[in-house]
Amino acid sequence: MIRAQVRGVGHYLPERVVENDWFTTFLETSDEWIRSRSGIERRHFAAEGQTTSDLAIRAAQAALNDAGLRPDDIDAIVLATSTPDLTFPATATIVQAGLGMTRGFAFDVQAVCAGFIYALSNANAMIVSGQAKRVLVIGAETFSRIMNWEDRGTCVLFGDGAGALILEAAEGDGTNFDRGILATDLQSDGRFRDILQVSGGVSSSQTTGHLMMAGKEVFRHAVEKLATSTVAVMDQAGVTAADIDRVVPHQANVRIITGTARKLALPMEKVVVTVQDHGNTSAASIPLAMSVAQSSGQLNRGELVVTEAIGGGLAWGAVLLRW
Numbered sequence: 001m002i003r004a005q006v007r008g009v010g011h012y013l014p015e016r017v018v019e020n021d022w023f024t025t026f027l028e029t030s031d032e033w034i035r036s037r038s039g040i041e042r043r044h045f046a047a048e049g050q051t052t053s054d055l056a057i058r059a060a061q062a063a064l065n066d067a068g069l070r071p072d073d074i075d076a077i078v079l080a081t082s083t084p085d086l087t088f089p090a091t092a093t094i095v096q097a098g099l100g101m102t103r104g105f106a107f108d109v110q111a112v113c114a115g116f117i118y119a120l121s122n123a124n125a126m127i128v129s130g131q132a133k134r135v136l137v138i139g140a141e142t143f144s145r146i147m148n149w150e151d152r153g154t155c156v157l158f159g160d161g162a163g164a165l166i167l168e169a170a171e172g173d174g175t176n177f178d179r180g181i182l183a184t185d186l187q188s189d190g191r192f193r194d195i196l197q198v199s200g201g202v203s204s205s206q207t208t209g210h211l212m213m214a215g216k217e218v219f220r221h222a223v224e225k226l227a228t229s230t231v232a233v234m235d236q237a238g239v240t241a242a243d244i245d246r247v248v249p250h251q252a253n254v255r256i257i258t259g260t261a262r263k264l265a266l267p268m269e270k271v272v273v274t275v276q277d278h279g280n281t282s283a284a285s286i287p288l289a290m291s292v293a294q295s296s297g298q299l300n301r302g303e304l305v306v307t308e309a310i311g312g313g314l315a316w317g318a319v320l321l322r323w
C-alpha cells in the first residue's frame with residue numbers, strides 16, 4: 001500500500017528575538033509570571049514588512065535542501081496559516097511563485113493551531129489516493145500582526161515562525177512498521193468558537209481584528225481533547241503509549257504539554273518541547289518543533305512519532321507516523 005513518508009524537514013525563524021522582559025516595559029507582567037504559567041521564555045517576531053509567505057518560503061527552501069529536491073519536484077503545496085499575506089490569493093500560491101515552482105497546485109488550510117495536523121492529514125489523503133506524489137506541507141504564521149498589545153493574557157504567549165515537511169509516496173507493507181503516516185484523527189466543535197477567536201474578518205467587520213482568548217476555558221478543553229485524539233490514532237494503528245518513541249505536541253503551553261503527556265502515560269523524556277524558545281506559533285509550531293528536533297538528534301528515521309494539536313474552532317487532531 002502507498003504511504004506518505006517524510007522526505008525532508010526545515011524551518012525558519014525571524015531574526016528578532018523578544019525575551020519576556022520586553023513586555024514589562026509596557027505591561028503589568030513579569031518574566032516569572034510568563035514562565036511559570038506558560039513555560040515561554042522568548043519568541044521571535046517578524047520584521048516590519050516581513051510576511052507569512054516570506055517565512056514560509058525560507059522554511060520550504062530548508063525542507064527542499066534537506067530532501068535534496070528542487071521546487072518542480074513537488075506536486076502540491078498545502079499551507080496551514082491563520083495569518084495569510086492577503087485575503088486572497090492563498091498564501092500557498094505566493095509561496096509557490098516565490099520558490100520558482102511552475103507546476104502543481106497550492107492551497108491554504110485554516111484550522112488555527114491545529115492547522116498543521118489538518119494539512120498533514122489532507123496531504124496524506126492526496127498521496128494515498130494517488131492525486132499527488134510529493135506534497136510540501138507548511139505551517140507559517142505572523143501572529144504578532146493580530147496581537148492586542150494591551151491584553152497581557154494573550155500577547156505574551158504567541159510568536160512568529162514557519163516550518164515545512166515534504167511528504168513523498170512510497171510503497172509500504174501495510175503494517176505499523178512502515179515508514180510514513182499510519183493514522184490520522186481530525187475533530188472540531190464550533191460550539192466553542194467564541195473561546196479563542198479573532199475579533200475581525202472580511203465579511204463581518206472588514207477589519208483584521210485581534211486575538212481574543214478565554215485562556216482558562218481553552219486550557220480546560222485542551223488536555224482532554226488532545227489525549228482523546230492521541231489515543232484515537234494509537235488505537236487505529238494498534239499501538240500503545242509504550243510503543244511511541246517521540247511525541248511532538250503543539251507548542252502552546254508547557255502545562256498543557258505535560259498535562260497531556262501525564263494523562264497518556266508518556267514520559268516527558270519522549271516529548272519534544274520548544275515552546276520556551278518559540279512561544280505559540282500556531283500552525284507553525286509542530287513543523288518547527290519537528291525540524292529543531294531532527295537537527296538536535298531528538299527525531300530519527302524509523303522512530304514512531306505522535307503529533308497532536310488543538311486551537312480555535314475549537315479544532316483539534318493527531319497524526320501517528322513513523323519518521
Ligand SMILES: CC(C)(COP(=O)(O)OP(=O)(O)OC[C@H]1O[C@@H](n2cnc3c(N)ncnc32)[C@H](O)[C@@H]1OP(=O)(O)O)[C@@H](O)C(=O)NCCC(=O)NCCS
Pocket residue numbers: 028029030033034037038113152153154156213214215216217218219252253256280310311312
Ligand atoms: C493564559 C494562561 C497562561 C493563563 O494562566 P492562568 O493560570 O489560567 O491564569 P488566569 O487566567 O487565572 O489569570 C490569573 C491572573 O493573572 C493575570 N494575568 C494574565 N496575564 C498576565 C500576565 N501576562 N502577567 C501577569 N499577570 C497576568 C490575570 O489578569 C489574572 O489576574 P486576576 O486574578 O487579578 O484577574 C492559561 O490559561 C493558558 O495557558 N491557557 C491556554 C492558552 C493556550 O495555550 N491557548 C492556545 C491554545 S492553541
